[in-house]
Amino acid sequence: MTTEQTTGPAAPGTPPERMRERVAALLERSRARSTRLTDLDDAELQSQHSPLMSPLVWDLAHIGSQEELWLVRDVGGREPLRPEIDGLYDAFQHSRSSRVELPLLTPAEARAYVAEVRDKALDALHRSPLSGRPLEHEGFAFGMIVQHEQQHDETMLATHQLRAGGPLLDAPPPPRPDVPVTDPAAEVLVPAGPSEMGTTTEPWALDNERPAHTVDLPAYLIEAYPVTNGRYAEFVEAGGYDDRRLWTDAGWAHRVDEGLVAPRFWSRDADGTWWRRRFGVVERVPVDEPVVHVTFHEAQAFARWAGKRLPTEAEWEKAARFDPATGRSRRFPWGDDDPTASRANLGQRHLQPAPVGAYPEGASALGVHQMLGDVWEWCDSGWHPYPGFRMFPYPEYSQAFFGGDYAVLRGGSFGTDPAAIRATFRNWDHPVRRQIFSGFRLARDARPGIDL
Numbered sequence: 001m002t003t004e005q006t007t008g009p010a011a012p013g014t015p016p017e018r019m020r021e022r023v024a025a026l027l028e029r030s031r032a033r034s035t036r037l038t039d040l041d042d043a044e045l046q047s048q049h050s051p052l053m054s055p056l057v058w059d060l061a062h063i064g065s066q067e068e069l070w071l072v073r074d075v076g077g078r079e080p081l082r083p084e085i086d087g088l089y090d091a092f093q094h095s096r097s098s099r100v101e102l103p104l105l106t107p108a109e110a111r112a113y114v115a116e117v118r119d120k121a122l123d124a125l126h127r128s129p130l131s132g133r134p135l136e137h138e139g140f141a142f143g144m145i146v147q148h149e150q151q152h153d154e155t156m157l158a159t160h161q162l163r164a165g166g167p168l169l170d171a172p173p174p175p176r177p178d179v180p181v182t183d184p185a186a187e188v189l190v191p192a193g194p195s196e197m198g199t200t201t202e203p204w205a206l207d208n209e210r211p212a213h214t215v216d217l218p219a220y221l222i223e224a225y226p227v228t229n230g231r232y233a234e235f236v237e238a239g240g241y242d243d244r245r246l247w248t249d250a251g252w253a254h255r256v257d258e259g260l261v262a263p264r265f266w267s268r269d270a271d272g273t274w275w276r277r278r279f280g281v282v283e284r285v286p287v288d289e290p291v292v293h294v295t296f297h298e299a300q301a302f303a304r305w306a307g308k309r310l311p312t313e314a315e316w317e318k319a320a321r322f323d324p325a326t327g328r329s330r331r332f333p334w335g336d337d338d339p340t341a342s343r344a345n346l347g348q349r350h351l352q353p354a355p356v357g358a359y360p361e362g363a364s365a366l367g368v369h370q371m372l373g374d375v376w377e378w379c380d381s382g383w384h385p386y387p388g389f390r391m392f393p394y395p396e397y398s399q400a401f402f403g404g405d406y407a408v409l410r411g412g413s414f415g416t417d418p419a420a421i422r423a424t425f426r427n428w429d430h431p432v433r434r435q436i437f438s439g440f441r442l443a444r445d446a447r448p449g450i451d452l
Contacts (some may be wrong), residue, residue, distance in 0.1 A: 007347070007418035008338035009204040010143055011331075016130045023125055023142040026419050030149040031118065033417070034063060037156045038107075040168060045107045048100040048403040049163035052435050056159055057107050058089070058099045059152050064114035065089035067121055067145050070393075075141050077125030081116060092396055103320045121145070135393055138234070142276035143204030143419075144393075150417035157415040158435050160279055167280035174345050174354035174414070181288070181357035184228045185442075188319070188367050189451060192219040194327040195322045197314055198386050199424045208398035209424045211388045214319060215314045219446035222311055224442045225356035225369050226377060227302065230287030232294070233274055235302050236262050246304045249315065251297030254432050264293040264434045279351050288355040290375045292441045296407040296431035299378045299440035311443035313381035313408045313426070316353075320372075320411070320423045323365040333371045334425050339418040344373035346418045353414055353439070372421055375439030376409040383408060405430055413437035 003177075010022055038045060038060050045057040054062075065086065072078050077180045080086075087093055087103050105113060128136050145155050160169055192215065199205045200212040244252055254260070262268070266279045266285060274285040303309045311319070322327035330336055334343055343362035345354045353374040363369045371377075383406035391399045406428040412421035415437050429436060446452050 006314040008332075009147075009202070009419055009422055010139060012138075012201045012203055012338070014138065014203070020125055023139050023146070024122065027118070027121070027125075027142070027149075030146055030153065030417070030419070031114075033153045034060060034114075034156075037153055037160065037169075038111075042107050044163070044168070046100075046104075047163075048097070049159055050435065051097040053155070053159040053162060054096045054099045054166065055294070056156055058102075060107075060157075061105045061110040061113060062089040062091065062154050063149050064110070064117045064269075066148050067114070068117045069137075070141050071121040071124050072117055072393045075124055075136060076120060077369070078120060078124075082113060082122075088430055089311050092400075138203035140392060141393075144206070145204070145221060147204065147206070147420040150420040152350070153417065154414075154415040154420075154437075156414070158437065162435055163280075165280060165388055169279050169351060170219070170351060171351045172385070174352060175358050176351040176355055176376050177222050177357035177360070179357065181225060181355075184225050184231060184288070184356050186224045187444075188224050189446060190217075190220050190222060190315070192217065192318050192323060192446075195318045197424075202331070202422065202424060203421070205424060206397060206426075207390065207392045208426050210386065210390070211386065213387055215318070217314060217318060219452055220311075220315055220443055221451060222315065222368060223308075223441045224367060225374060226290035226353075226375055226439050228287060228356055229274075229289055229291050230262040231287070231306075232250045232263065232291040233287070233301060235305050235395065240301060240305050243301075243305070246301040247297065248300060250431070251300060252294075252304055254295070255298055255301075258432075260295075260298065263298070265292055267440065286352075286355070288371070290353045290356065292353055292413075292437050292439050293373050293434045294378075294438060294440070295434045296378045296438075299438075300380070302440075303442050306442060307441040308444045310378055310440060311382040313379040315424065315443055316371075316377065316379050316410045319366055319368045320364050325365065330365070330423065333368070334362050338365045339372065339421070343416045344412075346371070346373040346412060346416055346421065347414055350414055352407070353437075365406050371411050373412055373422065374414055375411075375437055376413050376416075376427060377411045378431075378438060378440045379408040379410055381408045382406065401428065406430045407436060409436075 054379045197215045198212045409427040
């Protein structure tokens, strides 16, 4: 199989032997990325670069701990390798800010541990029938661990962005559009009517994506592109951060308490030029890239300033998946085939969002661009289960967070791996978070007689 054929999550109905090949390739790629992110000196790995994040060495050993728990002990039926460290790497037992004080494995010990776990996990893959009980059916447990490692790789990438000092990572710039976008605020009409949300058939979908169900939405318009840095700079320069009318009570309180005046990592020089710090490099803010590192509150304030709103989660998914020609919902915006380098900015191939319009092959059937990759997009929806939700395989992945102070994010970022994203994938975070690779796009209600 080629790399392009093994990038995304497993497709429904993949035969067991093909599934084993696919899982092995995805596990290998995940580990190569983890290694690249932790190929640093011990001081960098053991330091806490931000109280928002764990030391990188904790993330590395946690990756191994989860893999051991599910693939070695459960699927493989083996005895624990290091039972005495289970508590150290349980994310629910220790806050991120306190993990630096724990008696963690040293970098050398962590590397040896994850390597030993991987050898036994591959043996479990060889022995598993990839059928039968739900945990092993169509390789679910293996897909869950692939996604878990890639999710922590994205977390470690965010830690790299937060650390002080010069760059430790490098990547080529993303592609530029063949035809520059002349109207970054262009809108697409999404017709009224029913569509499918969520999935029942996607083999590696996590519990919060299930089950598939019908939503019936009125017509609305959604912007064809994420909001760009250039548009966001206009909001800043127009006094958007000082206009109390644009902010919710919670958003305004956070803006004042934290002294927010622009997206995180932005600064302005005496000439009024905006600069940003990106993975240790200081550079001009590119006006045609999607804005990144903004909170849900900032996104809401911008939307009000622009006379629009954020899309709901259901609106976002319909715009990404619905094909009006067939009436069905796709796995990905462009169709059912895997993500490729020409369809989306995923997988840390680039260390920044691509300019809007750079991925025309990845547009949805309705003509909405860059819905996967580049930046996670805030949606105006809380974090709740779908009708008919069933917890699987453990409550701490989704169920423990439902109903909390969270807003939904959709679509992944340039730091999200193709194996860990699809058009049904749901993410969530506190509305004050902006160390994540978060941006947004706008929507509005359709006006009868004008838009329809």
